[in-house]
Amino acid sequence: MTQQTSHSRRRFLAAAGGIAAAAAAPSLAQGASPSADATRTLPFLIGRSTDTLAPRGKSPRVVICGGGWGGVTAAKYLRQYAPHLEVVLLERNPVFFSCPMSNKWLVDAVDTQFLTHDYLGVAEKYGYRFIQTEILEIERDRKAVVTAAGSVPYDYLIIAPGIRYNYEAWFANDRRMAEATRARFPAAYIPNAEHFHLKHALQSFKGGDLVMTLPPPPQRCPPSPYERACLIASMFRQKKIPGRIIILDHKDGVRPIGPGFRAAFEELYKDIITYVPNAHIEEVDPFAKRIKTAAGDFDFDHAILMAPHQAGDLAWKAGVVPQPGSGRPGGWADVDPLFLHDRNDKDVYVIGDAVGFVSPQFAFYPKAGHVANRHARIVARYIAEREAGREPSYILPDNLCYMMVNTNPQEGISVQFDYKVNDQGIIEQTQLDFNERSPATIPEDFNWARLIYEDMFS
């Protein structure tokens, strides 16, 4: 018997004898302290972070950190491309909540059911293991991911953590200001508690100034803040809410699909939306409800405060984000641009928004769910090829993004990106903006969403 199983068995027997033990132990009602006791006997299935949650089996194992757009797609495709692999998906949320389409959900153009998806059914169908838990650390030296319920050893690691808000850029180490900002005026760029908070705030908004601060690039889904402004403006008009939306943009102009969004601001929402370019943030005060920027100072009644974006915490914990002074672009994961693995470790891949600089022509892939889905399929293919003893050839993603700018009638604009490697070995991007507002975009948008949810969850 291995050490692990004899340890587990001891805990099982101890738990089985729990009734007698509980009768003998002093109860909390009698004044026993609830303080953490590392030696306390727990029921067998309650994991500690020091346990091995999933001991290694015979097959090589891929552990995926984060079950968002990238992670959940990778799990399915790994099982399809290389069925002999054991795949473990670690995710903190019990239910998948989609950021794409969530602007439409904020104004009731889609319902909650459209955005939410079940993790358990798809894991069962494709034969991977879904573990709902908080990932605490990634220990590269012993090839293990430490979660709240125990550690999970890996052979290959896929890091798919999405983004974090870099509140440090606004508040340095003032945790109180960062927490107040996130609690009162969340960006709703990370699912899902923030989305519910924002929806409630919008639905109870009686009027006044709603300020949106836009993060500097690179950011998650660059066109989506403009879409959000348009949809909220459309809702204000329909509900006759005397609100003004002030967009404080770090950039010097609207991008991508700039002409399309600017036409919507001018032609549909002139009396509601004020667009302020070059509004570099200088000071944010969530208590006084005031923002100082390079383009002026603004007081607000409510706000959607988007701090700068960076790779999600797990990328930092995994040590894939370059340290200051390393000479590499900071804030995002430093990966091989074509093969998406850590530059120093071919068994550690990064996918989705966390991926850093990939090209001197366009710098970063758009931080989009579509790209995360493509990265996931690509990396699953790379791992399958390696497992089959073949050297993988590079595969590049594509991207497609639809933005609704009017709810009555429903109209949208869109943007498409394609990639190729040029003669110098550099990835080149072609961007095509569709600026003309059209109702025809709407069914395409919903169809895109349906197909991609199906790709992840059916």
Ligand SMILES: Cc1cc2nc3c(=O)[nH]c(=O)nc-3n(C[C@H](O)[C@H](O)[C@H](O)COP(=O)(O)OP(=O)(O)OC[C@H]3O[C@@H](n4cnc5c(N)ncnc54)[C@H](O)[C@@H]3O)c2cc1C
């Ligand atoms: C308003 C809005 C609109 C958008 N519209 C579009 C669109 O129309 N089209 C499009 O393509 N993209 C769109 N996006 C962008 C899209 O949501 C992201 O690009 C996509 O989610 C990135 O996928 P990801 O897998 O990298 O990260 P995510 O989908 O964020 O997944 C990361 C996962 O990791 C989990 N995680 C992180 N840390 C831990 C931890 N410590 N323990 C356990 N789990 C952890 C998180 O819970 C999360 O589920 C939009 C985004 C927003 C906010």
